[in-house]
Amino acid sequence: MSQATKVEKDTVPQVGAGTVEETSVPAAPDIRVVGDTYRTVGDYTSANPVVRARNVDVFYGDNHAIQNVSLDIGKNQVISLIGPSGCGKSTFIRCLNRMNDTIDIARVHGEILLDGEDIHARRMDVVMLRARVGMVFQKPNPFPKSVYDNVAYGPRIHGLARNRQELDRIVRSSLERAGLWTEVKDRLDEPGTGLSGGQQQRLCIARTIAVGPEVILMDEPCSALDPIATAHIEDLIDELKKNFAIVIVTHSMQQAARVSQRTAYFHLGRLIEVGDTDQIFTNPQHELTEDYITGRFG
Amino acid sequence: MPSSTVLVALLGMTVVAYVLGRRRSVRAASNTGLTCHSLPGYYGSYVAIWCALPALLLYCLWQLAEPGFIRTQVLATMSAATLELPEAELGLVYNDIRNLVEGNIVSGEPSDEILAAASRYMSLQRISNLGLMLAVLIIGLTTLGWAFRRVEPGLRARNKVERSMELLLMAASTVAIFTTIGIFLSVLFEALRFFQQVSPLEFLFGLSWSPQTAIRPDQVGSSGAFGAVPLFAGTLLISGIAMLVAVPVGLMSAIYLSEYANPQVRSFAKPMLEVLAGIPTVVYGYFAALTVGPLLRQFGEGLGLSVSSESALGAGLVMGIMIIPFVSSLSDDVINAVPQDLRDGSYGLGATQSETIRQVILPAALPGIVGGILLAASRAIGETMIVVMAAGLAANLTANPLEAVTTVTVQIVTLLIGDQEFDSAKTLAAFALGLLLFVTTLILNIIALRVVRRYREQYE
Ligand SMILES: Nc1ncnc2c1ncn2[C@@H]1O[C@H](COP(=O)(O)OP(=O)(O)OP(=O)(O)O)[C@@H](O)[C@H]1O
Numbered sequence: 001m002s003q004a005t006k007v008e009k010d011t012v013p014q015v016g017a018g019t020v021e022e023t024s025v026p027a028a029p030d031i032r033v034v035g036d037t038y039r040t041v042g043d044y045t046s047a048n049p050v051v052r053a054r055n056v057d058v059f060y061g062d063n064h065a066i067q068n069v070s071l072d073i074g075k076n077q078v079i080s081l082i083g084p085s086g087c088g089k090s091t092f093i094r095c096l097n098r099m100n101d102t103i104d105i106a107r108v109h110g111e112i113l114l115d116g117e118d119i120h121a122r123r124m125d126v127v128m129l130r131a132r133v134g135m136v137f138q139k140p141n142p143f144p145k146s147v148y149d150n151v152a153y154g155p156r157i158h159g160l161a162r163n164r165q166e167l168d169r170i171v172r173s174s175l176e177r178a179g180l181w182t183e184v185k186d187r188l189d190e191p192g193t194g195l196s197g198g199q200q201q202r203l204c205i206a207r208t209i210a211v212g213p214e215v216i217l218m219d220e221p222c223s224a225l226d227p228i229a230t231a232h233i234e235d236l237i238d239e240l241k242k243n244f245a246i247v248i249v250t251h252s253m254q255q256a257a258r259v260s261q262r263t264a265y266f267h268l269g270r271l272i273e274v275g276d277t278d279q280i281f282t283n284p285q286h287e288l289t290e291d292y293i294t295g296r297f298g
Numbered sequence: 299m300p301s302s303t304v305l306v307a308l309l310g311m312t313v314v315a316y317v318l319g320r321r322r323s324v325r326a327a328s329n330t331g332l333t334c335h336s337l338p339g340y341y342g343s344y345v346a347i348w349c350a351l352p353a354l355l356l357y358c359l360w361q362l363a364e365p366g367f368i369r370t371q372v373l374a375t376m377s378a379a380t381l382e383l384p385e386a387e388l389g390l391v392y393n394d395i396r397n398l399v400e401g402n403i404v405s406g407e408p409s410d411e412i413l414a415a416a417s418r419y420m421s422l423q424r425i426s427n428l429g430l431m432l433a434v435l436i437i438g439l440t441t442l443g444w445a446f447r448r449v450e451p452g453l454r455a456r457n458k459v460e461r462s463m464e465l466l467l468m469a470a471s472t473v474a475i476f477t478t479i480g481i482f483l484s485v486l487f488e489a490l491r492f493f494q495q496v497s498p499l500e501f502l503f504g505l506s507w508s509p510q511t512a513i514r515p516d517q518v519g520s521s522g523a524f525g526a527v528p529l530f531a532g533t534l535l536i537s538g539i540a541m542l543v544a545v546p547v548g549l550m551s552a553i554y555l556s557e558y559a560n561p562q563v564r565s566f567a568k569p570m571l572e573v574l575a576g577i578p579t580v581v582y583g584y585f586a587a588l589t590v591g592p593l594l595r596q597f598g599e600g601l602g603l604s605v606s607s608e609s610a611l612g613a614g615l616v617m618g619i620m621i622i623p624f625v626s627s628l629s630d631d632v633i634n635a636v637p638q639d640l641r642d643g644s645y646g647l648g649a650t651q652s653e654t655i656r657q658v659i660l661p662a663a664l665p666g667i668v669g670g671i672l673l674a675a676s677r678a679i680g681e682t683m684i685v686v687m688a689a690g691l692a693a694n695l696t697a698n699p700l701e702a703v704t705t706v707t708v709q710i711v712t713l714l715i716g717d718q719e720f721d722s723a724k725t726l727a728a729f730a731l732g733l734l735l736f737v738t739t740l741i742l743n744i745i746a747l748r749v750v751r752r753y754r755e756q757y758e
């Protein structure tokens with residue numbers, strides 16, 4: 001314990017927390033654990049939050065995949081989630097639109113507020129929640145339908161277009177913003193599954209923004225894209241953030257540094273550190289964060 | 299000694315060939331210091347295949363040719379009077395000879411000529427057997443020696459064995475094809491004989507079916523009516539009713555099982571549903587005739603309808619229940635095979651469960667579902683027992699499901715039951731019906747394949 005210097009000041013034992021158990025996670029002795037509670041380094045709140053997650057725990061059966069994570073998603077902001085594979089980034093963002101409901105063995109505890117409303121409340125309509133909190137999945141998953149129908153799917157089920165012209169407009173603008181229009185404008189009737197991997201990824205982005213969500217969760221949206229398409233998506237993210245809140249999971253430090261205002265570092269299901277992107281990349285407070293961003297880990 | 303003993307000898311030779319080939323490759327490798335192209339086992343297999351295959355082929359050909367050869371040889375020695383007999387009677391005489399040889403019952407006291415022919419038959423058979431054994435052994439040994447001599451480190455035995463595997467698999471697949479062709483041809487020839495007596499036009503478009511032919515020419519009603527339309531209408535009606543039951547119920551239970559039911563319910567309900575397919579059709583027949591039929595009748599009386607106790611409706615309903623598992627089980631499998639990613643994508647856009655099922659899952663699973671439905675349809679068309687017991691034998695041409703109708707398969711059965719002359723129009727009609735049924739299901743399958751392929755192109 002003595003060799004850890006940086007975070008000492010942040011590790012405040014919780015009032016009433018019983019015996020001090022430092023080794024509840026033997027695999028990662030560096031994490032400062034007090035009882036069952038790790039205190040995130042940095043300010044996890046946001047001045048103008050759309051989503052407020054408090055003390056979120058996720059279990060897959062017995063696997064405690066997310067442990068006591070609290071994090072705000074600010075309006076008109078991009079927050080990037082980074083961390084080694086399997087640390088729970090996807091799991092966390094899937095909590096925000098209750099996609100974990102579709103996994104039988106997943107249990108979510110804690111409080112998540114969207115615009116002040118508890119998303120786990122009985123009154124909350126999950127279907128509407130998912131329209132408001134859109135998601136781009138880690139693996140491109142276009143529907144086995146035409147390119148057009150893929151993008152029109154959301155607007156159709158939510159009745160966003162009154163007639164065909166309006167629908168055409170939504171489809172076109174969504175595809176344009178996702179940087180796919182020029183490539184597919186002559187093949188709108190061809191199956192979306194026939195596109196290349198990178199095109200499929202952009203199709204899925206177009207499909208998500210066509211619904212006009214308030215919050216967009218992007219799980220590694222550029223993992224299959226070339227630098228040009230990546231730049232395009234990053235421009236799109238910049239533009240979207242004028243109106244929306246965006247959470248992006250990425251394995252690219254450069255991308256996180258380029259597009260996001262805040263960065264959160266996850267490690268083994270814990271939110272280790274969160275702060276302004278500049279600060280995280282220039283002056284990380286926690287050892288684990290520093291190891292990760294300097295490439296000594298993961 | 300029966301000629302099949304030579305097969306045992308050939309088997310032994312093949313084993314020896316394997317061992318020899320294997321050993322030679324190992325020896326050759328150690329003698330020359332080269333590494334062999336393939337593993338020793340492949341050289342063994344190579345020699346073994348060469349030893350067995352040509353000899354086996356010869357054996358089969360010989361067995362095919364032998365009866366014809368002996369027949370011509372035996373008949374050639376018979377008197378001119380016998381040879382002048384018409385083809386059919388000559389066949390009977392020849393049968394007598396063979397029966398005599400095999401120790402079966404012979405018609406009447408055999409004449410001297412027949413006895414002589416029989417002894418000639420026996421000696422011919424003995425010679426042929428001996429020749430066959432010698433030929434097989436010689437061929438087997440020759441090819442064994444040839445292949446054995448070729449074994450050397452440079453020989454690509456692995457690739458050659460691979461190639462013969464391909465041939466083997468190809469041969470297996472042609473068995474099914476030739477069987478189909480064979481069945482088709484045999485039905486076709488009998489049907490053609492039927493069409494010599496009854497015009498195809500009458501058969502295809504005739505509206506009345508009463509296959510009574512007279513035994514004596516002067517009997518009243520000596521010419522039956524062979525219009526197949528009522529039978530096909532009945533088949534269509536009953537299968538239609540069955541599909542109306544099976545497709546919605548089967549599909550919906552598949553959707554429930556795969557999308558809504560929790561694992562416990564599923565693991566219990568799915569086998570229960572599949573049991574339906576295992577119940578013998580006779581039992582369904584009882585059920586239709588003794589339970590569903592009277593029930594429908596009572597129910598119809600309550601509504602002021604006259605329902606005959608053997609009705610298309612009763613048979614169709616029960617048949618529908620029987621084929622539910624064909625639709626549900628296959629559909630359930632393909633729905634389960636739709637990737638979870640697609641569901642997530644749809645839910646992630648704010649779609650409800652039923653929207654997701656209708657717009658994403660069902661289209662993606664459609665080819666498989668169509669396959670299940672077709673399987674069910676062909677079961678329905680081919681089903682006989684339920685109809686015999688619950689829908690009657692009356693060939694009514696009607697679209698009213700409350701009346702008794704009959705189907706193609708039921709008529710085929712009734713035509714062939716009992717003692718019949720094999721060249722009367724009545725018996726041959728069964729083959730014509732069979733042919734028509736065959737062609738119909740074939741067309742159905744082709745259409746279905748087309749449909750499935752279209753969707754496949756669209757969805758993959
Ligand atoms: N559907 C699931 N069922 C059971 N366990 C799961 C499931 N999804 C994720 N997990 C577990 O939860 C933990 C976190 O997984 P998660 O997918 O959130 O990681 P991640 O940070 O997104 O990793 P990556 O960068 O590789 O995508 C892992 O230990 C994983 O095994």
Ligand SMILES: [Mg+2]
Nearest residue numbers: 089090138219
């Ligand atoms: Mg992930």
